[in-house]
Amino acid sequence: MKYILMMNCPRTGYDSFAxxxxxxxxxxxxxxxxxxxxxxxxxxxxxxxxxADPKQAKRxxxxxxxxxxxxxxxxxxxxxxxxxxxxxxxxxxxxxKIAARASAAPGPGGAPINMPIEVRQVMSGPPAxxx
Amino acid sequence: xxxxxxxxxxxxxDLAPQVLGSIIRRFRDFAVAEDAVQEALLAxxxxxxxxxxxxxxxxWLIQVASRRMTDYLRSEMARRRRETAASAELENVxxxxxxxxxxxxxxxxxxxxMCCHPALTSSSAIALTxxxxxxxTTAEIASAFLVPEATMAQRISRAKQSIKASxxxxxxxxxxSGNLEQTQRLRAVLxxxxxxxxxxxxxxxxxHLQRTELSGEAIRLTRxxxxxxxxxxxxxxxLALMLLTDARRAARxxxxxELIPLTKQDRTLWNSNQITEGIALLTATLxxxxxxxxxxxxxxxxxxxxxARAEDTDWPQILAxxxxxxxxxxxxxxxxxxxxxAAMVHGPSAGLELLDALDADGRLTxxxxxxxxxxxxxELAGDYSRAIAHYQTAAARAASLPERNYLIxxxxxxxxxxx
Numbered sequence: 001m002k003y004i005l006m007m008n009c010p011r012t013g014y015d016s017f018a019x020x021x022x023x024x025x026x027x028x029x030x031x032x033x034x035x036x037x038x039x040x041x042x043x044x045x046x047x048x049x050x051x052a053d054p055k056q057a058k059r060x061x062x063x064x065x066x067x068x069x070x071x072x073x074x075x076x077x078x079x080x081x082x083x084x085x086x087x088x089x090x091x092x093x094x095x096x097k098i099a100a101r102a103s104a105a106p107g108p109g110g111a112p113i114n115m116p117i118e119v120r121q122v123m124s125g126p127p128a129x130x131x
Numbered sequence: 132x133x134x135x136x137x138x139x140x141x142x143x144x145d146l147a148p149q150v151l152g153s154i155i156r157r158f159r160d161f162a163v164a165e166d167a168v169q170e171a172l173l174a175x176x177x178x179x180x181x182x183x184x185x186x187x188x189x190x191w192l193i194q195v196a197s198r199r200m201t202d203y204l205r206s207e208m209a210r211r212r213r214e215t216a217a218s219a220e221l222e223n224v225x226x227x228x229x230x231x232x233x234x235x236x237x238x239x240x241x242x243x244x245m246c247c248h249p250a251l252t253s254s255s256a257i258a259l260t261x262x263x264x265x266x267x268t269t270a271e272i273a274s275a276f277l278v279p280e281a282t283m284a285q286r287i288s289r290a291k292q293s294i295k296a297s298x299x300x301x302x303x304x305x306x307x308s309g310n311l312e313q314t315q316r317l318r319a320v321l322x323x324x325x326x327x328x329x330x331x332x333x334x335x336x337x338x339h340l341q342r343t344e345l346s347g348e349a350i351r352l353t354r355x356x357x358x359x360x361x362x363x364x365x366x367x368x369x370l371a372l373m374l375l376t377d378a379r380r381a382a383r384x385x386x387x388x389e390l391i392p393l394t395k396q397d398r399t400l401w402n403s404n405q406i407t408e409g410i411a412l413l414t415a416t417l418x419x420x421x422x423x424x425x426x427x428x429x430x431x432x433x434x435x436x437x438x439a440r441a442e443d444t445d446w447p448q449i450l451a452x453x454x455x456x457x458x459x460x461x462x463x464x465x466x467x468x469x470x471x472x473a474a475m476v477h478g479p480s481a482g483l484e485l486l487d488a489l490d491a492d493g494r495l496t497x498x499x500x501x502x503x504x505x506x507x508x509x510e511l512a513g514d515y516s517r518a519i520a521h522y523q524t525a526a527a528r529a530a531s532l533p534e535r536n537y538l539i540x541x542x543x544x545x546x547x548x549x550x
Binding site: 001002040041042043044045046047088090121124 | 279285531
């Protein structure tokens with residue numbers, strides 16, 4: 001079963017990440033790298049991406065002729081999606097375990113951030129027993 | 132293997148377990164042998180379309196795989212810096228392949244026992260079975276399961292490590308406890324084949340076309356096991372169940388991938404050849420006396436398949452079969468289907484009473500199927516407002532997109548027709 005693990009950060013998250021000492025930034029990046037490596041080696045990795053700063057984001061709507069209309073400013077939100085993993089695991093418990101591991105990524109001073117990771121099941125094909 | 136015509140591809144897949152068995156016997160290393168055979172299959176897939184299929188394709192594959200094994204062992208020995216002592220050793224482990232004299236031994240069953248080892252998770256067993264016995268490439272398996280190739284390669288490699296660590300010999304279990312162990316291991320093999328079939332069968336039409344090949348692969352492998360163990364009634368039962376289920380594939384989804392329940396399917400789309408074959412297999416096993424869970428499920432599928440129209444379905448017979456199945460299987464899904472059959476024979480309130488027993492049982496608590504069946508039976512009973520509520524609860528709990536869409540559509544239909 002596949003799960004998406006969504007890493008959310010507060011409005012100030014990108015700026016405070018960028019203002020950490022170099023050593024802490026490097027430790028965080030190394031942590032994410034080793035987490036992805038471990039997921040590849042365990043045969044559970046499907047994909048993982050980090051998203052650019054929400055200040056670069058645009059909100060798009062279709063106009064009259066289907067033309068894109070972009071809002072100038074990305075709306076203020078309490079939390080932003082900073083990145084995600086999609087994993088293929090044998091149980092929901094294993095997905096929670098991996099989420100907890102990601103949550104404990106190091107922040108300032110190398111201390112675990114314990115950021116909230118939203119775990120959602122990815123929908124699958126129709127069930128076998130459907131008749 | 133896309134360069135090959137389908138007959139040659141099938142030939143390669145049939146030869147894969149035989150070649151692997153032969154290489155393991157010679158070199159006694161399952162994990163490395165499996166890689167070497169995979170390379171030989173890939174070599175065949177690129178060379179044969181150019182140069183033609185060799186006169187003895189099995190010998191050709193064994194020779195190429197043996198060469199790979201020898202190369203591997205040589206580099207492994209070089210790595211260990213034991214060249215002098217090792218070259219003598221190499222002569223012993225890698226004799227010139229005298230394939231013409233080698234008896235044709237079918238190792239499919241031994242390999243299946245190995246790949247479906249109880250130490251493996253089912254996802255690992257499935258992947259390894261498809262590669263080592265089915266002869267599929269890692270890329271093909273990865274694409275069928277919608278994961279990156281590197282992820283699938285790791286899954287297969289870890290599965291092989293687990294088998295190696297288990298110290299399992301490459302042979303069928305023998306001795307006093309051998310028969311019992313063989314029965315248990317065969318049960319594990321049949322379960323893995325059943326899961327492979329479902330992986331393919333549960334993919335929706337259109338979007339994941341390559342996944343449907345998994346059902347065909349499961350049928351092919353189960354057929355091979357049936358050929359080796361023609362007197363095993365459960366093997367025949369599983370093969371019959373697969374054929375009788377797969378026969379309905381074309382009618383099971385609409386043009387947008389939406390699910391069509393059995394009662395609404397266009398039965399002229401059902402595959403009559405598969406139905407005929409499934410029923411013949413089943414009839415032959417039932418005359419042998421012993422009855423297992425796969426045979427009973429196949430028998431239920433056969434009763435559905437034999438009805439030309441949904442209203443012709445022999446529900447009393449299905450109910451009787453579920454009564455039998457309930458006695459040998461402690462699966463709550465069986466109890467759920469039993470409740471549907473009871474409702475069709477004795478009316479919805481009889482079915483709803485059985486669902487109350489399932490509530491008390493607790494194992495399906497929170498499972499969307501319990502809500503979906505309750506909604507269906509409440510609708511039959513004319514209790515539309517509660518039916519709508521349960522369709523909606525079921526939809527919120529479903530993890531399958533087509534099924535979720537089906538359930539919300541059911542709720543909407545009922546709201547509009549009763550509101």
